Amino acid sequence: WEVKPGKLVAKKGTWFKSNTKFSWELNENEKFYLPTGIVVPILQIGRVTDPKEIQRHDWVSQHMRVWVKPQIVKILEARRGTWFVYYPHFEDHGSVLVANVDTWLKRTTQMSGELEPFEIIYVPKGLSIQLIGFAEPVEEEWEKSRHQHVHLHRKLLLAAPPVTIKQDKFEIFVGQGDARPSLNC
Secondary structure, three states, X not given: OEEEOOEEEOOOOEEEEOOOOOHHHOOHHHEEEEOOXXXXXXXXXXXOOOHHHHOOOOOHHHOOEEEOOHHXXXXXXXXXXXXXXXXXXXXXXXXXXXXXXOEEEEOOOXXXXXXXXXXXXXXXXXXXEEEOOOOEEOOOHHHHOOOOXXXXXXXXXXXXXXXXXXXXXXXXXXXXXXXXXXXXX
């Protein structure tokens, strides 16, 4: 984080959490993803002082306690579960996208090579992604200015959380929720 008067600027993709647990120990409803460069207005900032939190792990000193307006939390909640794809890599069937090539589900429109493993999920060719609604153009100002190909990305709300398997350091998409992988040959 870069701390500025009245705001925090994310230097890299990170998480807002209500405690100091490691992000991988929390489910998606217990944290908010914040992409590189996002500016978050804050009311106050301080050190973590709760004795229970201080004892959690050796990295607690790297955490900050921040106060934000409820409106900011609502904005972050509305963004929860948002993913992005490079649209030319998919065949669009309304509320279902089918990968035409091996590609990525991304938490931001940044180029996939610039993202950390927790910010991307590998999607093998032929698998389908079920959506709530339709793939939408990218509208967030902080996303639109990332690079010259953002207009070719789409914002997604998944119908169910991604189910993945881990190989090396990457998550591989195998389906959603309780559904089995959907291959479209």
